[in-house]
Amino acid sequence: MITMNHYLILSGILFAIGLVGVVRRKNLLMLFFATEIMLNAANIAFAAVSSYYHDLTGQMFAFFIIAVAASEVAVGLGLLILLYKKYGTINIDDFTIMKG
């Protein structure tokens, strides 16, 4: 029998994975994926909790997150393409002009 805790734990794990990804990855694309994973971790949590409370708010939140995530990807990919076209790389180590 899968209780809510399982879902929450899963979401926690996903969040952790996402976080690790954010920290480890140098490739912008991978970074975006990592952040998406974190958002989805939240989605799972929301969905689970909302069903536990029999309350739709959580699912609503989840939908909004999905929508936002989508638009984020849109903007993000836009930027990414721009960068790739201009500088031919999407490795974040190559964007370190401004420091100090």
Added chain:
Amino acid sequence: MLAPISVNMASLNFITLSPMLIAIAGALGILIIDLVKKDLDKTLYVILTILVLFIDMGATLGLTLNERGFFDVVMIDGVTILGELLIVIASMLFIPLALTSKRFHEYSYPEYFALFLFMIAGFQFMVASDNLIMIFVGLETASLALYTMIALHNTVGSHEAAIKYFTMGALAAGFFVMGAAIIYAVTGSVELYDIAKVLQERIGEPGMMVPIIGGAMMLMVAIGFKVSLFPFHTWTPDVYEGAASPMAGYMSIVPKIAMMVVAIRVLGMYIDLGVETVRNVVIAMAVITMTLSNMMALVQNDVKRMLAYSSISHAGFVMAAIALDTTKANSSIFLYYTLFLFTNLGAFALLWVSRHKDKTHHVRYHHPYVKFAGMIHIEPVAAVIMAIFMLSLTGVPPFSLFWGKLYVISATVDAGYIWLAVIMGLNSAIAAYYYLKLIVYMFLMPAADQARTVYNNRSLALEIVIGIAVFATVASIFYVQPLMHYITYLIGASGY
């Protein structure tokens, strides 16, 4: 078996939404105009935007206190009105800066102005709701627009800035939703007033502290990111440097105000609940932020970057007030930001005026200190104005920000945090050094070469904006009283 949904238009109470709606409508309008007729001049769009903002401001002023609307998601209280007003005013000062004599091509896209209005709508949603969903949506709308506008400046710097800001923003968003999720899990609600109620009951339960505070901290990360608190501030200097000066100035004010409002609501809730840990964390972060960024600002060679760090430290300064969570403290926040708005925007505008297409004085920086050397001999008026802004930022009376500091420190003292007040004082003293540095360069140093070209981006619009800023900075002593009165009234009325 869902119950049929019947929405009563009256209960929607669209009037509460009017500011955002106006902004959105304006944005759409601009896009349509662009569809209808191509290659219109930016001046048209600028003026249109200003007009829209005027209407927006009218609508904001028309709002009635303590109302809810739109499925009770939108909440109009004093903080909301103040937040929206500040956002609009700042925007109105910002947008004329597009009318430069030099051609910067981001302003030639009508989309730029549309995005701008969307962003304003987003921020207004943020401040106008106590619903985590709404806050989140507003935040993201605004941010996404902002990223794009930064990128539109279309220099190497701006691209790098955009990507940095974007990625970290995404991460912050992740933390925000996760925090929201935890809170939701604990309380089964995303409405702050509900959450407060539930927490009130459950706070005593064993082991309940962990999720409560955990959630709070997750949100804290998101807030910290937007208002740039250590250690989430790292993007700020880079993004400011990369973005166009007016945009940098704008970013140092509007997003922060919006997020401050959210912080007042969210953190205020926790502090009211007596969760001292949250307060202590906020104070700790505030202190570290202002001290550290002050120290970093000391060693900058670029005025713009210095101002970036300085605005970080100002944010920390104000953040400390949030932790106090007294009416006076909350009022002082808005007073401070109102005064800070004019001074800081003025300073950045002045940098904008002195912007070169090519980096004449430094391989990387647009505004190194040396560029301003001996300005008193070349552009005395501009030098004096800049000096006034710097002195105001330092907190030298009678210039505007002195009164802000006075109120914030006074609020801190009243709340019994003498040591914090002392730290604030010492920090202002440290800060004095780097503001002074610019004055020293401008007044006490021999003139730099090609100094003639310092002012090549001037235009009437810019001069007007700067003029307004100067007036607001110098004449502050005369309007602080009514302003403070109004702010205190609004804050008090909505019980913060």
Added chain:
Amino acid sequence: MEKYVYIALFAPLVGSLFAALFSQRPKALITGVVTSTLLFVSFVASVILLNHVSQVGAVHVTMMDWIQAGDMSIPFGFNIDQVTAVMMTVVTLVSTVVHVYSNGYMDHDKGFNRFFSYLSAFVFSMMVLVMSDNFLGLFIGWEGVGVCSWLLIGFWYHKADVTRDVNPSISPSWAANEAFIMNRVADLGMLVGIFLIYWNIGSLQYADVFAAVPSMDHGMLVTIGIFLFIGAMGKSAQFPLHTWLADAMEGPTPVSALIHAATMVTAGVYLVIRANPLYSAIPEVSYFIAVLGTFVAIFAASMALVNRDLKRIIAYSTLSQLGYMFAAAGLGAYWVALFHLAAHAFFKALLFLGAGNVMHAMDDELDIFKMGGLKKAMRWTYLYMGLASLALAGIWPLAGFFSKDTILEVAFNEHTYGIWLILWFTAGLTAFYSFRQVFLTFTGDERYKPLGFHPHEVPKYVLWAMSPLALLAVIFGWYKDEFVAFITHFLPTYEMSEHTEHFVVILTVVTTAIALSGIVFAWFRYSKGLKRSAKVEQSLPYRILSNQYYIPILYENVFSKPYAALSHAFWEEIDQQVVDATVDGIATAIKDGGDSSRKIQTGNLSDYLKLMSGGALVLVALVLFAAMQN
């Protein structure tokens, strides 16, 4: 009578200011004349007051308020009683003579006008000192004479510094500063005394203070007495604050005559006499004063024995005579002290002026070894100086005899035979060194010839100017009884005991005997001319004496040099290396903090993300930890 008070007081000031008007101009005889006349006026006024005091009694006038703060209220008030009257007369008389004399002496000096301005200013300050009716008023004069002496010692300020062996008082300006600073040391003591008086009695008026003395705690009186006397020691150059007086001889000779012999240096004695109610209430302090005075008497005399400098010899004798005065005052015989003060003023001034004549004749040469046989050239000066020296030696019937003899009687009368013995012996020394000087200067072979000097007597009127002093040096003593009758209206009388009366003749004989023997010895030793023996001059005692017991060098090494060294240490080591360095250190520390913390800003996004996530984790962890606590 008031107007005479003001005339006596302000005439010198007017003269000084008048002369000051010409200070930038070349020599104008008018200044000398006017100042001298005004001083004579002042002298006449003083005499009138003296007479009035003797007939009617003391005069008291209050001119105006000076300082009023809190309960302190100090007026410019003047009180002319017997002591004051005597002092005024002496001061104005000697000053008048010196002024007239200076007209001749300073004839060729380009600072002629300036000189008279200073000199009259000095007289004014001296008058304030003696006339004031309260301690702070006295302090005004006290400081005033100090400044004037600073100005006058350093009158030839343009001379450069030289080493000690060339000129023991390094340069006029150096000597002036030494005098001023040393006096300041004493003045601090005086000031403390004044504070003590104020806070214990609540007033600085002599009348109130001395009225309060009987009712006061004895310990406090002692403290006050000591501190006031410290002040007196400075002005009267008592050991250990004596070195400045000899160096002060750098000033023009009339100045030495007036300030450093007749008037200023006796201010200390005046103070003790003035405060006699206080000092007679504290015998232990008085006894100390007497002992110190006795010591200084012989101490200074001993230095005079071997010195070769005409003026310094006289300076040391002044010192020694001041010792006598303090001894008398300390033993409670205040009028005797005052009597000797007056007598000494006359013959010592005369002596100095005579020395001035000699200097003039010898082109400012002061070494008596280079003189000799001057009596042919300058008969009158010889006479004057002989007289003065006889008076100084205390030979009947000259003034010195009466005054000094009485002091010895007093010493005997007090059963302080030690003091008596020393003073008695010193009388002999005095006689010896003063006649050693006289003979070396005026008799014997003419050692100046080979050195190419052409001595000549000074103008007649200068000699006439000196004559009053000569006269007084002779006759002043004859009026001892009148003086006593007059002064004891104010000062306590001093009666010799039966036992002393019985011995008085013997005492006189003994004293005169040693004085005469001193003269005779000097005659045999020096009248035939200078016989120097290297053996003597190499002997340790001789060298000690000729180097003033090495005290100036000692002071230089114990005070001046360490002070300078310490000052530099404070400045370079502490002020710059510690205090200021700390301030700058804090600043740099903050700056370095900035430099190191800006490293956070690597510019690399992934580092930022690491920091951000790390921060988040820290927050959560820290907070969970905090949550666990409660």
Added chain:
Amino acid sequence: MNDILSVLIFFPLIAGILGLVVSEKSIRTYGISVAAVEFILSLWMWFVYDPANAGMQFVKRIAVIPDFGISYYVGVDGISLFIVIMATLMTLIGIIALSVKKDLKNMILTLLFLEVAMVGVFVSLDAVIFYLFWEFSLVPMLYIIGAWGGEKRLYAAVKFFLYTFAGSLIMLVGMLYVAYVYQSVTGSWSFALTDWYSLVLPISVQKWLFWAFFLGFAIKVPMFPFHTWLPYAHGQAPTVGSVILAAVLLKMGTYGFVRFSLPMFPDASVMYITPVAILALIMIVYTAMVAYAQKDMKQVIAYSSVSHMGVIILGIFAMNAEGISGSVFFMLSHGIVSGALFLLVGVIYDRRHTKLMSEFGGLASVMPNYALIFGVMLMASVGLPLTMGFVGEYLSLAGFFKISPVMTAIGGTSIIFGAVYMLSLYKRSFFGPVTHEANKVLKDLDAKELTALIPLVAIVIWLGVYPKPVLQPIDNSVKALVSFMHEKAQTPEAKNTIVVSKRTKEAQ
């Protein structure tokens, strides 16, 4: 009539702003005439001032930020009256003696703005307004030092600004706390001093407030060990800068002690007499010795200021009318005398462009008038009776003698050490033969310099011989202050230490 103070404050401000249109070549006349008018106005204020009335006069109070109790609140009493007059006088003298060629216009306008701040500080009775002027005075000074100073001017100027700024911010926290206490006691906000005086603070609060204010004032005075900015500021500043700085700006600190610390924290003030006095003694002795070690004339006088300020501090903490009146009078005399001395150093600097004593010697022979005036000021500075310097020094020491004879004796050494460094300065640069060729042709004081200096000499003599017209109003106000402190004091030791003069007792 009550607006005289407002006129005094705002006249130079307006004149300064209008001055922008005056042309460069006639600006000096403009500056002189404005300063003269201001000075005459202040004299007129003295004329109409009622010396018998010890309280505040010409009081004017206009609410500026009523919600926060901030009001434009000005007034003078005997303590501040003469400092104001001195401020206007020294500004006038400074402008007359002005010898800068570069940017003369900026200099004069800056001086006028500085005058606004100076007058404002001493007449404002509202803490915030006081603080406003206090802080604002830094800006023109920064500019004067930084723009017309010597080679290390930037360092000196910034150090001066930051050091003072840091100190005063701590003071600001203290002020805000007092206001908060006032609010929690009376329920309404107020920064008015007269309201604050009525506040009886608990000892524990007084303690830390005392130090908070102390820091602000001590740095300004400047007290050891916060004095190191002063030598730089003086060493680098142009003549007029040093004159104003020494004459007026330093007095802000000591004035602050009298105006704030004593009446507001009587118990704490009494409690901390010893530590403060020890600092003062260090100032007196230590800095006097440092002054002796200097090679630069100006530095000698700069350090001598610190040493003299030590005596002033002693006088203030004497807690009796004698001492405090004395110290206030000493503020004036030190202002006049050190101002004059800086002017004099400026004179020689204009001629030879060096201030090193080793460069001079025998000046008395070539510049007799100069030597004469310098001598007078020197004597005043070493506290010679019948000069202005003596009265203040004597009274301050006499007052503190009541507290501690021993400390006073140590402090009294200032009359010795003062003589030491001043006379050695005079000897080294004025006496002896004229060694340096360039000095043989130096010309004596010219008309401009004489017009600047002679009034000061006159004042020094006049107030030395007859200080009553000035001392009496001061004394009246001080007596009132002391008896007020006495009533307000809570601890017995404070009651005993604060001595009300007999005359006051009789009056009551």
